[in-house]
Amino acid sequence: MPAHPHVMPTPPVLTEAERDLARWEDDGGPTAEPCPRPQAGQWLRIAAALSERLPELTGREDVLVTCEEHTRSGAPAAFFPTLACLEIDRALFAPLHPVTIDPTRSGDEERYPVAWGAFTHEAAHAAHSRWTTPPPLRGTALDAAAQLLEESRAEGAHLSRRPADRRFLRAAVHTLVLGDFTSQTPTDRWQAAAAAGLILARRDAGILDEDETEVLENTVTHILGKDLLATLARIWRAAHATADEDAQGMLAHAEAWCQALGADPAGPEPAPDPTGRRGELAEAIGKVIGAVAANEAAQAAAQARVEAARTARRQAKAAQAAHARQAAKTAEKVFAPGGRPHTPGKPVKGQRGRSPVTGTRPPRAAEKAAAGQLARALRAAAYRERTTTVTPSMAPPGRLNMRQALARDAQQAAGATPTATPWMRTVHRPSPTPPLRVGIAVDVSGSMSLAAAPIASAAWILAKAAALTDPDSRSATVAYDRSLTAITAPGRAPTRVSEFDASGMGHSLAEAIDALEAGVDLTRPGTGRLLVIASDGYYHPDEALHAAGRIAALRQAGCAVLWLAFDPDPHPLPGATLLHLTDPAQAAAAIGQAATAALATVQP
Numbered sequence: 001m002p003a004h005p006h007v008m009p010t011p012p013v014l015t016e017a018e019r020d021l022a023r024w025e026d027d028g029g030p031t032a033e034p035c036p037r038p039q040a041g042q043w044l045r046i047a048a049a050l051s052e053r054l055p056e057l058t059g060r061e062d063v064l065v066t067c068e069e070h071t072r073s074g075a076p077a078a079f080f081p082t083l084a085c086l087e088i089d090r091a092l093f094a095p096l097h098p099v100t101i102d103p104t105r106s107g108d109e110e111r112y113p114v115a116w117g118a119f120t121h122e123a124a125h126a127a128h129s130r131w132t133t134p135p136p137l138r139g140t141a142l143d144a145a146a147q148l149l150e151e152s153r154a155e156g157a158h159l160s161r162r163p164a165d166r167r168f169l170r171a172a173v174h175t176l177v178l179g180d181f182t183s184q185t186p187t188d189r190w191q192a193a194a195a196a197g198l199i200l201a202r203r204d205a206g207i208l209d210e211d212e213t214e215v216l217e218n219t220v221t222h223i224l225g226k227d228l229l230a231t232l233a234r235i236w237r238a239a240h241a242t243a244d245e246d247a248q249g250m251l252a253h254a255e256a257w258c259q260a261l262g263a264d265p266a267g268p269e270p271a272p273d274p275t276g277r278r279g280e281l282a283e284a285i286g287k288v289i290g291a292v293a294a295n296e297a298a299q300a301a302a303q304a305r306v307e308a309a310r311t312a313r314r315q316a317k318a319a320q321a322a323h324a325r326q327a328a329k330t331a332e333k334v335f336a337p338g339g340r341p342h343t344p345g346k347p348v349k350g351q352r353g354r355s356p357v358t359g360t361r362p363p364r365a366a367e368k369a370a371a372g373q374l375a376r377a378l379r380a381a382a383y384r385e386r387t388t389t390v391t392p393s394m395a396p397p398g399r400l401n402m403r404q405a406l407a408r409d410a411q412q413a414a415g416a417t418p419t420a421t422p423w424m425r426t427v428h429r430p431s432p433t434p435p436l437r438v439g440i441a442v443d444v445s446g447s448m449s450l451a452a453a454p455i456a457s458a459a460w461i462l463a464k465a466a467a468l469t470d471p472d473s474r475s476a477t478v479a480y481d482r483s484l485t486a487i488t489a490p491g492r493a494p495t496r497v498s499e500f501d502a503s504g505m506g507h508s509l510a511e512a513i514d515a516l517e518a519g520v521d522l523t524r525p526g527t528g529r530l531l532v533i534a535s536d537g538y539y540h541p542d543e544a545l546h547a548a549g550r551i552a553a554l555r556q557a558g559c560a561v562l563w564l565a566f567d568p569d570p571h572p573l574p575g576a577t578l579l580h581l582t583d584p585a586q587a588a589a590a591i592g593q594a595a596t597a598a599l600a601t602v603q604p
Contacts, residue, residue, distance in 0.1 A: 117172025124158035131247035146254035156205030186276035375468035377592025392421035435472035439516030443535035451566035467493035482506030537571030
């Protein structure tokens with residue numbers, strides 16, 4: 001049975017120092033000043049904090065908690081009902097420094113689960129151990145058996161109120177149980193029954209799992225026999241169902257326990273068998289403790305992964321929201337009335353962006369034809385097949401299913417209520433073609449000077465084609481070098497072709513994508529979304545990295561990305577569909593085919 005009882009029904013014996021103090025006060029002497037010890041004040045603070053937390057575990061306001069170097073019962077933690085006092089050994093908080101311990105802080109107990117588990121165990125006794133063994137029977141085998149059964153009963157009753165405390169009780173199993181069994185504990189019937197009553201009973205109370213207790217169950221079955229172990233299991237399960245104040249019931253269970261093991265209930269606890277093997281029970285219990293620790297570690301790792309994933313999702317949402325706000329600000333500056341170029345980043349004194357637009361011209365006949373052809377291709381790319389729904393029915397219209405019709409006739413002939421559905425009704429519903437959202441980013445840096453004319457033509461063809469597909473479709477065009485210049489604002493169809501002077505420095509493609517993303521809602525579902533980038537891809541690594549991140553985010557959001565290249569050796573960024581062009585007016589079919597393929601790979 002437990003070497004150090006947790007619940008002491010009688011007041012603890014006074015220490016020698018307490019006796020001296022009492023004699024001194026009886027003689028009229030002044031109250032002795034306690035000898036100050038290092039960190040004593042911190043442990044008083046921790047004890048006060050635990051006293052403050054205890055009512056939420058017990059529902060009692062009268063219990064005082066103290067933190068001692070050693071509890072007066074010798075157990076890691078102990079509860080004294082007559083004094084309404086709960087003691088806990090300071091060593092359970094190791095290796096934490098007491099300055100860092102603050103039980104009043106929510107979640108602080110996660111840092112010392114063993115100490116909190118022992119504290120929870122004693123709190124369970126304070127809340128549910130409301131009976132005591134009559135004084136004449138204390139120290140008997142009956143008393144020992146009753147206290148043994150009370151261990152798992154109190155924890156089970158506590159879990160019924162606070163199931164979340166299970167992990168702390170599990171963390172403290174090593175402290176609460178293993179110390180009672182050593183390498184010198186004999187493997188006799190009484191000790192084997194005690195091990196079963198402390199471990200297997202906790203399994204039935206919901207604290208431990210079956211896979212964790214299997215080794216000990218095999219060991220005690222070998223010692224006690226299957227029938228005796230089953231009898232003991234019935235006793236502890238009956239004890240679990242006993243009320244907190246039912247002293248007679250608990251003593252009856254204890255008496256049945258003693259009788260099952262052949263012990264005199266009124267006599268002393270059976271002495272250890274000197275001929276019994278030693279250490280077998282401690283070894284089996286050690287394996288139980290190891291299995292519990294392994295399962296708890298696996299559970300903690302899984303919980304940590306869940307928390308990490310949850311934190312990552314929160315951070316991703318926060319970053320996405322911040323990016324959306326920044327993109328909206330960029331779009332507001334780029335598409336502001338007046339058409340002034342916007343240079344991202346901190347403004348430099350005396351430096352202003354220069355517009356690459358040198359003038360406009362009317363579109364050529366070939367460009368108009370290419371825009372119309374591309375509009376038809378984009379419309380086809382955004383088309384969605386109609387949905388078909390087949391519904392069984394008891395009555396026409398619909399197609400007759402002969403098997404169901406014969407089943408219906410059979411049901412009617414038998415006098416049963418017909419449930420067969422002989423008619424199959426097919427309904428075709430058209431799926432609305434989603435409008436298009438097209439963002440066009442054209443590179444006007446110095447490396448694109450030879451492609452300035454094709455860029456202008458391609459940009460107009462794409463913007464005009466998007467406007468022709470659907471009245472609700474929207475497009476916008478931005479020219480970028482270091483600065484961003486709006487060529488066409490969102491929702492405005494271009495009537496003339498804007499010509500460019502490609503002689504700028506730098507590449508603010510990432511910011512251009514931000515402006516287009518916010519300007520035409522390239523991340524909003526329910527539309528066919530397409531980003532078109534006209535560039536050779538010769539960027540600084542940092543520029544390419546930022547732009548590639550924006551492209552990846554758009555792709556994940558369901559936006560297709562098309563890369564138009566006029567250079568013989570382009571360097572498109574990852575995630576974009578590459579299309580080589582020479583004369584955009586003659587390549588409308590190729591643009592349409594590439595756009596169709598790009599749109600088909602994403603969901604609207």
